[in-house]
Amino acid sequence: MTPAEIAPKDRLIVALDLPSVDAAEATINRLGDSVTFYKIGYRLAYAGGLPLVGKLADKGKKVFLDLKLHDIGNTVMQGVESITRLGATFLTVHAYPQTMKGAVEGRGNSSLKILAVTVLTSYNEDDLHAAGYRLGVSELVEARAQQAQVLGIDGLVSSPEEVGALRKIVGHQMHLVTPGIRPVGSATGDQKRIMTPGRAIAAGADYLVVGRPVVEAADPKAIAEAIQAEIAQALG
Numbered sequence: 001m002t003p004a005e006i007a008p009k010d011r012l013i014v015a016l017d018l019p020s021v022d023a024a025e026a027t028i029n030r031l032g033d034s035v036t037f038y039k040i041g042y043r044l045a046y047a048g049g050l051p052l053v054g055k056l057a058d059k060g061k062k063v064f065l066d067l068k069l070h071d072i073g074n075t076v077m078q079g080v081e082s083i084t085r086l087g088a089t090f091l092t093v094h095a096y097p098q099t100m101k102g103a104v105e106g107r108g109n110s111s112l113k114i115l116a117v118t119v120l121t122s123y124n125e126d127d128l129h130a131a132g133y134r135l136g137v138s139e140l141v142e143a144r145a146q147q148a149q150v151l152g153i154d155g156l157v158s159s160p161e162e163v164g165a166l167r168k169i170v171g172h173q174m175h176l177v178t179p180g181i182r183p184v185g186s187a188t189g190d191q192k193r194i195m196t197p198g199r200a201i202a203a204g205a206d207y208l209v210v211g212r213p214v215v216e217a218a219d220p221k222a223i224a225e226a227i228q229a230e231i232a233q234a235l236g
């Protein structure tokens with residue numbers, strides 16, 4: 001399936017940033033058939049959440065394993081090789097050349113898709129400067145996208161603000177996945193480069209990652225469905 005063929009509903013990835021497998025399963029049950037794609041990150045993975053990848057896949061759901069790996073190339077390669085057996089659809093690594101090269105080797109011919117995290121959505125120009133980078137956000141995102149493409153990475157994680165420029169660089173061959181999504185009226189939290197769901201899709205994002213606005217809502221299903229409706233409207 002090309003990114004353009006993804007159904008509006010399947011473009012929402014709900015981040016299960018919850019403290020336990022029980023809490024995650026309760027949220028998954030409340031979301032029911034509405035949500036087809038889940039993200040498991042540090043909080044849940046380190047609270048015993050990795051077996052949930054296979055359980056969700058067995059139920060026909062897709063899983064984005066957001067482990068943001070970064071180590072020497074050989075270690076990344078071996079780690080990714082192990083992760084190919086879990087049943088996830090997407091796995092993140094940080095967009096450093098050795099890391100991306102190792103991840104592509106470890107993924108091999110499996111169905112796992114590797115996403116490179118370009119610049120975290122909680123970073124702005126000052127944060128990058130404080131971390132020792134000379135390039136600004138858009139320059140670094142674009143440079144990393146070019147390296148990722150050459151190395152055979154399957155997709156990119158960026159804020160929706162960079163998606164238009166990224167699409168011009170990588171065309172439709174790579175999945176563009178954007179956290180930093182905030183429906184109108186949602187708290188920003190620690191995110192700095194944000195957009196509403198409709199604007200992110202109009203900018204060209206393939207998938208939107210939404211955590212707190214859904215999982216901390218009084219009615220997560222109603223919020224998820226409202227985001228999916230906004231996605232459908234933006235796709236026209």
Ligand SMILES: O=c1ccn([C@@H]2O[C@H](COP(=O)(O)O)[C@@H](O)[C@H]2O)c(=O)[nH]1
Pocket residue numbers: 015017041066117119120121122157158179180181189191209210211212213
């Ligand atoms: O640049 C990045 C990369 C990953 N994330 C992850 O996405 C979700 C966003 O959650 P919200 O509650 O909607 O802010 C979270 O799991 C992050 O680890 C990101 O935000 N930015």
